[in-house]
Every structure is written in C-alpha cells, then in structure tokens.
Amino acid sequence: GENVEQHPSTLSVQEGDSAVIKCTYSDSASNYFPWYKQELGKGPQLIIDIRSNVGEKKDQRIAVTLNKTAKHFSLHITETQPEDSAVYFCAASPSNQFYFGTGTSLTVIP
C-alpha cells in the first residue's frame, strides 16, 4: 500500500515568516494530493489540493508544489498568522482511499 511520510512533526515560526511542510509518498499510482488543517477539537478540513498533472498550485498565502519524479510534495504558507496555528496533514490517493502523513503541529508565535 501507499506510505506517506511527513516532516517536520513540529514547527514554530514567528508571525509573518513562512512555513514549509514536506511529504513523500511511495506509490507512483497516487495522483491526488490534498492537504488538511486540523484545529483542536475539530475534524480535518481541506485547505488546498493538487493533482499529478500540475506542478504547483497557489491560493492566497498557501501554495503546494509537487515533484512526481521524486515523489514528494510540499505545503508553503507565507506571511503566517496566529490563526494558522494547527496540525497539518498531507495525504496521497492512489485509488479511492486517502493515506495520511503523521501530521505537523504548526505554532505561529505572535
């Protein structure tokens, strides 16, 4: 099955700085890569996703890049704000299933 690895497990940044979270996957059949944000006491919510026919996608302060050859994808958050503090999960989908990374706890220090 698919194996998704995510780094770092924790990340602290100063407000206004950028944050980068990286994931790798193992199954070359994966072609859909969503990123989820989970706030305390809530379920994960999609923040951005990318498909394998695209190398980069941006939505305001959030961007995702995908390198299919190397089997890795990354989340970039610019101009971080305290409300960006949460746990972020990457996922890869080779079929109708989603395989999640282990999560990154992001803290934005005001």
Place this chain on the structure above:
Amino acid sequence: DAGVIQSPRHEVTEMGQEVTLRCKPISGHNSLFWYRQTMMRGLELLIYFNNNVPIDDSGMPEDRFSAKMPNASFSTLKIQPSEPRDSAVYFCASSPGLRTEAFFGQGTRLTVV
C-alpha cells in the same frame, strides 16, 4: 448542507461494553470512510464504502470492530466488546467521487475505562 454529522460527540464507556458510533454523510456523496486518530498512530483508515458497499476493511483492527452502511445516508461503526486501547477519536468522512476531497465530521471522542 450541514456537512458530515457524527454522533455522539463524546462517549465514555466501561471495558466490555458495546459501543456504536454513527455517521450521516453529505447527501450525494457515494464514498464513506471511517478513520481512527490517536497520538501514537495518527489518522488510520479503518474501512471505506463505495455506494454503500464495503470496499476495503483491511484497516479494521480485529473482529471486535464492525461497520455497516445500510443506506446512502447512514453508517455505523460498532465495537464489541470495547477495550481501553480502543480509546481514540473516530472520524467519519465522505467524498463525492474518486480521488476528490474528503469531508470530515467533527469526530467522536471515545474513552473506554
């Protein structure tokens, strides 16, 4: 749409008791997933259904766990008998199609004492 609805939000039960978790997916979604989240293992897929049919239950820990989807608007996850190591947050998610966004419910926090 109200999103994916799970009940109860919190459940505390004694070891050995039967526990039933409930999920109402988003109307029109044909895929439904049950996940378990713990600090140690993160988000684990337990089982998923497509058009009410269980497709992959390889993530179900053992025979004590069972899941059903009698119709397109309702699913249950049952644990019988429950054990303390089953304590976790259980999420239900639904998706409108293949390789598209999964929408998560708020989760059920299960504590088995």
